[in-house]
Amino acid sequence: MKLRISLLLSGLLATAAAWAADTPFERCISLSATNPAAALKQVQDELPQQKDAAAIAGLRLCRGHALLLSGKREQAVDEFQFAVSEAERLRDNSLLAAALLLRGEQRGYDGQYADAIADLKRGYELMVQRGDVLNQNYALNAIANLYADSNVKDYEQALQYYRKLLIAHLAKGAEQDTATTYFNIASTLEKMEQLPAAQEQFEQALAIDHKRNVGSDIAYDERALAVVLSKRGQHEAALRLLDHALQQYRSDQDEEGVATVQLSRGAALRRAGRNAAALADLDAARTYFQQHDNLRYLDKIYEELGLAQAGNGNWHEAYIARGEQMRVKQALEKQLLDERSSRLRVQFHTEQAQRNNASLASALEAADTIRRWQYAALVLSLLAIAALGVMMKRQIAQARRMRDLALTDELTRLPNRRHFLELAHTALAQAQRDHTPLAFAALDIDHFKRINDTYGHAVGDVVLQRISHAARVALRPGDVIGRIGGEEFLVLLRGTTLEQAMGAAERIRAAVAEVDCRDQAPELKPSISIGVAAYDALAGTLELICKRADDALYRAKANGRNRVEAALA
Structure with a gap:
C-alpha cells in the first residue's frame, strides 16, 4: 500500500520561506512541485547570474x-550532495536542513536505508534547534514513511511516529494532514496484517476527506479501504468503493489513477472468485503500466494475473504470468544495481581523466627544449602504461566487487535473494527434467525484532552472522542457504524428499540452538523456526513451493517457535 505524502510540498515551502523571503530558491521550489520542467528552465536562466554561494x-x-x-x-543525487556540502561549508543550517531532508528521502527511495535515516534524523534535529514545528512534523513524517517501508519493516517505530504526528495535527485542526496521517497509519497496519484496525483508520481518513470534499483524495482513500475490505472477504462493499473511485479518476482524466484502481479492482474480483472479470481489469492496468515501464506495479499485476488465470483453470497462461513476474522482479533488482554501478563508473572515469589531464599539463609546462620534450614524452608514455595498468587492476577489482554485490549478501556473505532465486530456478528445472526430488526450507529468526530493540542493531547483526554460519555448516555440500531479507532465509535441498528435508531442517535448528552469543549478552539465546516443503506436481512452480514452505514456517511460529513444521499435503 502506497503512503500518502501530502506533507511534502508544505514542508519544503516552509523550509524555503524560513530560509529567506522571496529568494530564487523559494520561487523555484514552489514552481518545481507543480511544474518541474519550468523550474529547471528557471535554474538554467538564473544560475549563471548568481554570485552568492x-x-x-x-x-x-x-x-x-x-x-x-x-x-x-x-x-x-549530485545536486543534493552539492547543496549539503555547500550548506555545511557556509554553516547555513536552514539550507542544510532542506538539503538533508531531500537527500534523505532520495536515499530511502534508492534503498540506502541507513544513510537515509541518518540524513532525515539530522534534518529533524536542525528543525528542533530552530524551533520550526511545521518542518519538524515534515521530517518526522518522512522518517516514519521510511520505517514503514516494506524493506525496512520497522512498523512499530513507524506507528509511534505517526501517532505523535496525529496528536499534533488534531490539536491544530489540520484536516488534510490529519487525514494523511490516518491513511499512513492504516497502510502500516495493513502491512502488519492487522486488517480490522487498518480498516478503521482508512475509514477515519475517508470521513475527513468527505468533509473536505476533495474528490481526488476521496478516491485515493476509497481504493485503499476497498483493498482491505476485499482481503477481509467483504467483496461487494469493496467493489462499490472501487467503482466510485474509478468514476472519479476518469472524471479527473487521471490515467494513472484509473490504471491503479483497475489493478485493485482486478485483485478484488479475483478474491471474489470472478476470475474472468478480473482478467479484463488486470489486462487494462498492464497496458498502461507497460507503456510507462513501471516495474513495481507490473510485479503486482503479473502476480494477480497468474492467480486469476489459475483460478480460471488456464494453467499455461498462469505459468506464463508467473514467468513474467519473475522477469520483472529480476529487472527491478538489475535496475537498482545498474544505477549504483553506473554512478561508480562515472565517478571512476572522471577522476582518472582529471589525473591524466593534470599530468599532461605539468609535463608541457616543464618542457623547454627538444630533449626535455622527448624526455617528457618518454615519461608520459611510461606513466600512461602505468596508469593503464592501475586502471585495469582497479577495473578488475571493481568488476569483482560489483559481481559480489550482485550475488552476495554483504552482512552474512550468503547468496542474496537474486542469486538464490537463480540457483533455485535452475535446480527446479533440473529436478523436473530428471524426475528427482527437491525440497525447500524457509527459516526465520525467532523474536529478532525484540533482539534488535533490546540489545541494539549491532548485536542483531552479530546474531545474523553467527546463525548464518551455523546453518551453512549444518548443510550438505551442494545444498544452498540464501538470505532473502531481514531475518528471513531460504534453503535449497537438492535430491531430497520431504522426510529427508525434515531431518536436514532439524539439524539446522539444532545447530542454531548451540550458537553461543553470551559475549554479546549473557541471557541471549537465539533460535529459529523452519517450514519445509517438497516439490511435487501440484506445486510445480518455485513460487508455490516457497509459499507452502512459508505457510509451514508460520505454523511453526504459531505452535511455539524453535521448531520445524512440514507443509500440509
Whole structure:
C-alpha cells in the first residue's frame, strides 16, 4: 500500500520561506512541485547570474528536486550532495536542513536505508534547534514513511511516529494532514496484517476527506479501504468503493489513477472468485503500466494475473504470468544495481581523466627544449602504461566487487535473494527434467525484532552472522542457504524428499540452538523456526513451493517457535 505524502510540498515551502523571503530558491521550489520542467528552465536562466554561494546552492538544490520529480534520480543525487556540502561549508543550517531532508528521502527511495535515516534524523534535529514545528512534523513524517517501508519493516517505530504526528495535527485542526496521517497509519497496519484496525483508520481518513470534499483524495482513500475490505472477504462493499473511485479518476482524466484502481479492482474480483472479470481489469492496468515501464506495479499485476488465470483453470497462461513476474522482479533488482554501478563508473572515469589531464599539463609546462620534450614524452608514455595498468587492476577489482554485490549478501556473505532465486530456478528445472526430488526450507529468526530493540542493531547483526554460519555448516555440500531479507532465509535441498528435508531442517535448528552469543549478552539465546516443503506436481512452480514452505514456517511460529513444521499435503 502506497503512503500518502501530502506533507511534502508544505514542508519544503516552509523550509524555503524560513530560509529567506522571496529568494530564487523559494520561487523555484514552489514552481518545481507543480511544474518541474519550468523550474529547471528557471535554474538554467538564473544560475549563471548568481554570485552568492548560498543562492547558487539553493538553486542547485531546487534543480535536484525538479530532476527527482522528472524521474532523473541519479542527476538529482549530485545536486543534493552539492547543496549539503555547500550548506555545511557556509554553516547555513536552514539550507542544510532542506538539503538533508531531500537527500534523505532520495536515499530511502534508492534503498540506502541507513544513510537515509541518518540524513532525515539530522534534518529533524536542525528543525528542533530552530524551533520550526511545521518542518519538524515534515521530517518526522518522512522518517516514519521510511520505517514503514516494506524493506525496512520497522512498523512499530513507524506507528509511534505517526501517532505523535496525529496528536499534533488534531490539536491544530489540520484536516488534510490529519487525514494523511490516518491513511499512513492504516497502510502500516495493513502491512502488519492487522486488517480490522487498518480498516478503521482508512475509514477515519475517508470521513475527513468527505468533509473536505476533495474528490481526488476521496478516491485515493476509497481504493485503499476497498483493498482491505476485499482481503477481509467483504467483496461487494469493496467493489462499490472501487467503482466510485474509478468514476472519479476518469472524471479527473487521471490515467494513472484509473490504471491503479483497475489493478485493485482486478485483485478484488479475483478474491471474489470472478476470475474472468478480473482478467479484463488486470489486462487494462498492464497496458498502461507497460507503456510507462513501471516495474513495481507490473510485479503486482503479473502476480494477480497468474492467480486469476489459475483460478480460471488456464494453467499455461498462469505459468506464463508467473514467468513474467519473475522477469520483472529480476529487472527491478538489475535496475537498482545498474544505477549504483553506473554512478561508480562515472565517478571512476572522471577522476582518472582529471589525473591524466593534470599530468599532461605539468609535463608541457616543464618542457623547454627538444630533449626535455622527448624526455617528457618518454615519461608520459611510461606513466600512461602505468596508469593503464592501475586502471585495469582497479577495473578488475571493481568488476569483482560489483559481481559480489550482485550475488552476495554483504552482512552474512550468503547468496542474496537474486542469486538464490537463480540457483533455485535452475535446480527446479533440473529436478523436473530428471524426475528427482527437491525440497525447500524457509527459516526465520525467532523474536529478532525484540533482539534488535533490546540489545541494539549491532548485536542483531552479530546474531545474523553467527546463525548464518551455523546453518551453512549444518548443510550438505551442494545444498544452498540464501538470505532473502531481514531475518528471513531460504534453503535449497537438492535430491531430497520431504522426510529427508525434515531431518536436514532439524539439524539446522539444532545447530542454531548451540550458537553461543553470551559475549554479546549473557541471557541471549537465539533460535529459529523452519517450514519445509517438497516439490511435487501440484506445486510445480518455485513460487508455490516457497509459499507452502512459508505457510509451514508460520505454523511453526504459531505452535511455539524453535521448531520445524512440514507443509500440509
